[in-house]
Amino acid sequence: MGMSTIDFWYEFASTYSYPAALRIGALAAARGIEVTWRPFLLGPIFAAQGWRDSPFNIYPVKGRYMWRDMERICASLALPLVRPEPFPQQSLLATRIAIALDAQARPAFSRSVYHAEFGEGRPIAEASTLAPLLVSLGLDPEEVMERAQSPENKDLLKRECARAAEIGLPGAPCLVTADNEIFWGNDRLDAGLDWAAGTRRPST
Amino acid sequence: MGMSTIDFWYEFASTYSYPAALRIGALAAARGIEVTWRPFLLGPIFAAQGWRDSPFNIYPVKGRYMWRDMERICASLALPLVRPEPFPQQSLLATRIAIALDAQARPAFSRSVYHAEFGEGRPIAEASTLAPLLVSLGLDPEEVMERAQSPENKDLLKRECARAAEIGLPGAPCLVTADNEIFWGNDRLDAGLDWAAGTRRPST
Numbered sequence: 001m002g003m004s005t006i007d008f009w010y011e012f013a014s015t016y017s018y019p020a021a022l023r024i025g026a027l028a029a030a031r032g033i034e035v036t037w038r039p040f041l042l043g044p045i046f047a048a049q050g051w052r053d054s055p056f057n058i059y060p061v062k063g064r065y066m067w068r069d070m071e072r073i074c075a076s077l078a079l080p081l082v083r084p085e086p087f088p089q090q091s092l093l094a095t096r097i098a099i100a101l102d103a104q105a106r107p108a109f110s111r112s113v114y115h116a117e118f119g120e121g122r123p124i125a126e127a128s129t130l131a132p133l134l135v136s137l138g139l140d141p142e143e144v145m146e147r148a149q150s151p152e153n154k155d156l157l158k159r160e161c162a163r164a165a166e167i168g169l170p171g172a173p174c175l176v177t178a179d180n181e182i183f184w185g186n187d188r189l190d191a192g193l194d195w196a197a198g199t200r201r202p203s204t
Numbered sequence: 205m206g207m208s209t210i211d212f213w214y215e216f217a218s219t220y221s222y223p224a225a226l227r228i229g230a231l232a233a234a235r236g237i238e239v240t241w242r243p244f245l246l247g248p249i250f251a252a253q254g255w256r257d258s259p260f261n262i263y264p265v266k267g268r269y270m271w272r273d274m275e276r277i278c279a280s281l282a283l284p285l286v287r288p289e290p291f292p293q294q295s296l297l298a299t300r301i302a303i304a305l306d307a308q309a310r311p312a313f314s315r316s317v318y319h320a321e322f323g324e325g326r327p328i329a330e331a332s333t334l335a336p337l338l339v340s341l342g343l344d345p346e347e348v349m350e351r352a353q354s355p356e357n358k359d360l361l362k363r364e365c366a367r368a369a370e371i372g373l374p375g376a377p378c379l380v381t382a383d384n385e386i387f388w389g390n391d392r393l394d395a396g397l398d399w400a401a402g403t404r405r406p407s408t
Contacts, residue, residue, distance in 0.1 A: 049263050059253050065374040170269040187391050
């Protein structure tokens, strides 16, 4: 039997994807599970449910709860938290770049985007925010941006979003196991990884 | 310093409240925390957000995810799971009864309602389902039902629902600590109880 694998679906505009992206690497490595990072856009999925904005904005009670919950989670993980304005941030460019990167660079770039967005409150829709992140990873921003905006790469992202809708992802982040179990939320990383590892501990 | 306390807010129509209600007693006892059981109705809170039905029915993607998630959770806890029809069940009568009971009988009655509803798929809106549960707790169903439907008891439930809205409960189940922290979901019982116990472990 080969190494267990799991798909980590995340959205750059998603608050709970921030701690999840920072935690998933160590949690998966501890169980010997290989993670495929799959950035996608929640916009089309939310639009299909009639939402034209983040549900955290549409439903203020949920929004207030979420921000306080994020404060607690980030404090417990010693992660900085600064609310980006506006919320949610437009995540299209960052997502296209992440998709254009290889499996080595994608996780590091994604973590750096989350840190800029939610750790420092910086605008991730702007190339001027993202280019320095690529430079600090040893990549050529112009070359990567050109690849990110190519028709082939745009199509690739569209196919990933279609796949996310087809799987039935209810939000982000999600783990999807090889046997198609979905685990939704930063608070379900352990349950999803345990399922993938075959231990299937109580997924309370 | 006295015993730590926590409020457990739950709704009989809520699926995730079922495993939470079955788990909370042991988890709280292990930490020496006293639990106040506070049944309430989500209907008015959802109506204020424009929902006239369960969000799990309004948003089928979330509904499909929830039911599969419930299957996994119940399997891991060795709890039976039978979907009641219709879903959600009308919970007003059961909630009035629970409110009318004292702090000793309320948890036991509430667990038995959840077992009938989600463990056996029985209709909890009907007095014929609920009366035998009272009998098996050594209570007089006629006396309890009369108290449950009294104007005083109806007012008490209305005040509890108003309080839930005032606190800003985003759903059910929720734990609310003495310092007004809200922890939403069956998957956050440990985090809420740890907060109440003062240990404040990472609330991933």
